[in-house]
Amino acid sequence: MSSRSLDPVSRSAAWRISLWATLAFAAGTLFVFLVLHRFVANDIRRRSDAWLSGEVEVLGDVAARTPKDRLYSRVVSEVAELASREVPDRQVPKKSENDSVFFLQADADGPPKLWVGAGDGAATLAAIRAAKVFKDVPRDVKVEDGRVPFRVAAVRIEDGSYIYLGLSEQDQLRVLRTLRARFIEIWLMIVLLGFVVVFYATWKMLRHVREITGTASRIGQTDLSSRVPDSGRMDEVGQLARTLNHMLDRIQNTVRQLHTITDSLAHDLRSPLTAIRGKLETVLTTDLSVDQAESIVSAIDELDRLTEFLNTSLDVAEAKADALRLSRTSIDLDELVRDMLDLYEPSMNEKGLIVQIHSAGVCRISADPALIHRVVGNLLENEVKHLPASCTVRIRLCVLDESVHLILEDDGPGFDDVVKRDRFQQRIRGRESRGHGLGLAFVQAVVRVHGGSVVAENRPEGGARLCVTLPHDGPSTLVAEGLSLT
Amino acid sequence: MRLLLVEDEREIQSFIQENLIAAGYLVDTAEDAEAASRLSRRYSYQGMIVDLGLPDQDGIDLILQLRRSGIRVPVLILSARRSVDDRVKGLELGGDDYLTKPFAVAELLARMRNLLRRNMSSGEDVTRLRVGDLDLDILARRASRAGEVLNLSPQEFSLLECLCRNAGRTVTRSMLLTEVWGTRFQPDTNVVDVHIYRLRGKIDAPGREPMIKTLRGIGYVLAKP
Numbered sequence: 001m002s003s004r005s006l007d008p009v010s011r012s013a014a015w016r017i018s019l020w021a022t023l024a025f026a027a028g029t030l031f032v033f034l035v036l037h038r039f040v041a042n043d044i045r046r047r048s049d050a051w052l053s054g055e056v057e058v059l060g061d062v063a064a065r066t067p068k069d070r071l072y073s074r075v076v077s078e079v080a081e082l083a084s085r086e087v088p089d090r091q092v093p094k095k096s097e098n099d100s101v102f103f104l105q106a107d108a109d110g111p112p113k114l115w116v117g118a119g120d121g122a123a124t125l126a127a128i129r130a131a132k133v134f135k136d137v138p139r140d141v142k143v144e145d146g147r148v149p150f151r152v153a154a155v156r157i158e159d160g161s162y163i164y165l166g167l168s169e170q171d172q173l174r175v176l177r178t179l180r181a182r183f184i185e186i187w188l189m190i191v192l193l194g195f196v197v198v199f200y201a202t203w204k205m206l207r208h209v210r211e212i213t214g215t216a217s218r219i220g221q222t223d224l225s226s227r228v229p230d231s232g233r234m235d236e237v238g239q240l241a242r243t244l245n246h247m248l249d250r251i252q253n254t255v256r257q258l259h260t261i262t263d264s265l266a267h268d269l270r271s272p273l274t275a276i277r278g279k280l281e282t283v284l285t286t287d288l289s290v291d292q293a294e295s296i297v298s299a300i301d302e303l304d305r306l307t308e309f310l311n312t313s314l315d316v317a318e319a320k321a322d323a324l325r326l327s328r329t330s331i332d333l334d335e336l337v338r339d340m341l342d343l344y345e346p347s348m349n350e351k352g353l354i355v356q357i358h359s360a361g362v363c364r365i366s367a368d369p370a371l372i373h374r375v376v377g378n379l380l381e382n383e384v385k386h387l388p389a390s391c392t393v394r395i396r397l398c399v400l401d402e403s404v405h406l407i408l409e410d411d412g413p414g415f416d417d418v419v420k421r422d423r424f425q426q427r428i429r430g431r432e433s434r435g436h437g438l439g440l441a442f443v444q445a446v447v448r449v450h451g452g453s454v455v456a457e458n459r460p461e462g463g464a465r466l467c468v469t470l471p472h473d474g475p476s477t478l479v480a481e482g483l484s485l486t
Numbered sequence: 487m488r489l490l491l492v493e494d495e496r497e498i499q500s501f502i503q504e505n506l507i508a509a510g511y512l513v514d515t516a517e518d519a520e521a522a523s524r525l526s527r528r529y530s531y532q533g534m535i536v537d538l539g540l541p542d543q544d545g546i547d548l549i550l551q552l553r554r555s556g557i558r559v560p561v562l563i564l565s566a567r568r569s570v571d572d573r574v575k576g577l578e579l580g581g582d583d584y585l586t587k588p589f590a591v592a593e594l595l596a597r598m599r600n601l602l603r604r605n606m607s608s609g610e611d612v613t614r615l616r617v618g619d620l621d622l623d624i625l626a627r628r629a630s631r632a633g634e635v636l637n638l639s640p641q642e643f644s645l646l647e648c649l650c651r652n653a654g655r656t657v658t659r660s661m662l663l664t665e666v667w668g669t670r671f672q673p674d675t676n677v678v679d680v681h682i683y684r685l686r687g688k689i690d691a692p693g694r695e696p697m698i699k700t701l702r703g704i705g706y707v708l709a710k711p
Contacts, residue, residue: 262568263567263568266566266567266568267539267566267567270566270586270587270588271495271498271566271587273587273588274495274498274566274587274588274589275495275497275498275501276588277588277589277590278497278498278501278502278505278588278591279497279501281501281505281590281591281592282501282504282505282591285505285508297702297703300590300703303588304588307588308672308674311568314568315568339667339668339669340667340669340671342641342667343663343667343669343673343677343678343681344677346677346680346681346684347675347676347677347680350680370669370670370671373669373670373671374671377669377671377673381673381674381675384675384677385674385675
């Protein structure tokens with residue numbers, strides 16, 4: 001019992017639910033971000049492409065108009081230098097050297113005519129030719145030694161040479177990198193927060209289910225009159241509670257009807273039995289011959305047997321239908337067995353039986369004392385009735401695995417084949433039996449109603465063994481066998 | 487002593503009444519709760535026998551109602567029900583007793599006498615019981631006969647104590663089972679007889695007058711020899 005309720009948090013379904021919910025949430029937000037990222041990247045590229053196209057046009061124009069004299073390269077360089085200051089998304093350059101823009105003029109083949117920018121103009125030109133940038137549609141160019149690709153636009157001027165304007169993509173990439181880093185920080189935070197929120201909400205919701213489970217198991221063990229707590233809400237948990245309570249109403253109603261039937265049956269039979277018995281007894285007080293008195297006494301005996309049979313039959317029937325009324329208290333089975341043994345021991349000794357009891361001490365069970373008295377009484381009575389003289393009865397009582405075991409072993413003839421096969425059926429008895437044959441059926445039915453079990457078997461070394469197991473109540477104090485008494 | 491018998495079944499009522507009268511009681515009868523409460527207001531009874539299944543009211547409710555109006559007589563409850571109501575168990579603790587139907591008339595008479603005696607001697611704390619030359623020290627749990635200490639087991643002492651408290655009156659087997667062993671279980675076998683047989687062997691040693699008599703089919707009585 002304690003191991004089941006050890007750690008409700010670690011076994012809760014709330015983990016699974018919140019894990020899946022968080023996964024779905026994380027995947028969804030990630031998808032949204034990817035779409036957004038793509039949109040931003042495209043927009044940045046569009047802006048830089050527009051700038052490139054515009055500037056390369058201007059530069060082409062300037063190059064075409066500027067006379068090709070000594071000043072040509074200076075004029076074009078300055079124009080290019082000016083242009084580089086208007087680069088979109090530009091960060092303040094760390095170095096004074098301009099490494100974000102280059103300007104290149106070259107023929108269809110041959111070395112560069114004019115190079116303005118950081119790095120190696122020839123290598124850049126080779127890369128541009130490899131990437132086949134001819135028109136004014138900007139393209140990506142990756143210079144071999146350069147870390148960052150350039151976006152390059154081209155224009156052809158009148159003298160047949162090309163003017164190339166390159167814009168480093170490092171600023172765009174930096175913007176996108178910052179965007180991603182920020183997103184991941186925030187994303188992790190909201191995913192974690194989402195997990196906590198979902199877990200808390202699920203845990204709270206499942207608490208109602210746990211309450212229902214707890215109550216339902218208590219109902220299963222004890223009485224049918226309690227009901228699971230109903231939150232009054234219209235959600236699934238509320239409906240579950242109401243459905244369970246409705247079911248319990250019906251079960252309780254059925255059990256009540258069964259009780260009414262057995263009660264009225266008992267009542268209707270007992271009243272005439274009482275009257276008959278009383279009348280017979282009254283007759284007995286008058287002057288009678290010995291023969292007459294004998295037959296009346298035997299009639300009274302038969303009546304008592306009939307009454308006992310009626311009572312036990314109804315008890316067995318109710319117990320089999322799980323409808324036996326129990327008024328449970330915590331009782332010490334050890335004390336109860338010893339008390340009953342005190343009652344039976346003289347009879348057993350008288351018959352030449354030897355009784356031994358081995359018990360570990362207090363064995364608490366939650367049970368109906370009157371019924372358990374009858375169970376133990378039936379078991380002992382069984383031994384007295386069926387064992388031949390000079391047999392030994394060993395009674396052992398121990399607590400094992402949250403259960404109390406009461407074991408009766410003898411070295412007698414064991415169970416008859418007929419009894420063995422149907423020993424828990426009603427009205428089966430051994431050849432020597434005088435009783436109504438309900439003893440073991442009663443024992444089993446009562447023990448089962450208390451949540452226990454009975455095993456009856458013949459021991460391989462001869463004799464019978466009856467093992468009654470009942471749920472232990474309270475902390476286990478002593479385990480296994482202890483001292484031997486009597 | 488005047489008793490009130492509340493029972494709606496005529497047949498049962500008549501034989502209980504006959505037997506109570508034969509045992510020396512004055513008996514009034516009532517067939518329902520209303521008549522019972524009317525009679526109990528008019529007369530003062532020493533004891534009552536109440537059946538639980540009355541036509542107009544539950545027997546328990548009748549008893550509780552009488553208690554509330556200040557009538558504190560001991561009640562012997564008769565029940566044809568299968569399970570003993572928890573409220574009956576509560577009353578039993580309060581000095582009442584119950585019998586399930588069918589019962590032996592002797593059982594009813596013995597229990598009634600026991601109830602009346604308990605009611606009259608309530609408050610009085612007996613530490614010593616003496617019946618003839620039999621002497622019981624309740625506190626020391628020691629018994630002697632004619633000055634000779636008897637070697638009794640705790641169970642045998644309780645058995646003898648129960649018989650001595652009811653000295654001269656019938657004690658049934660089921661009364662002994664309840665008082666000594668605390669059980670209402672009815673054994674098929676003669677377990678109680680064996681105990682009495684052993685006890686008798688100890689107190690009625692050869693040469694002494696026997697004190698414990700067996701009443702066949704009813705129980706035992708301990709009396710001065």
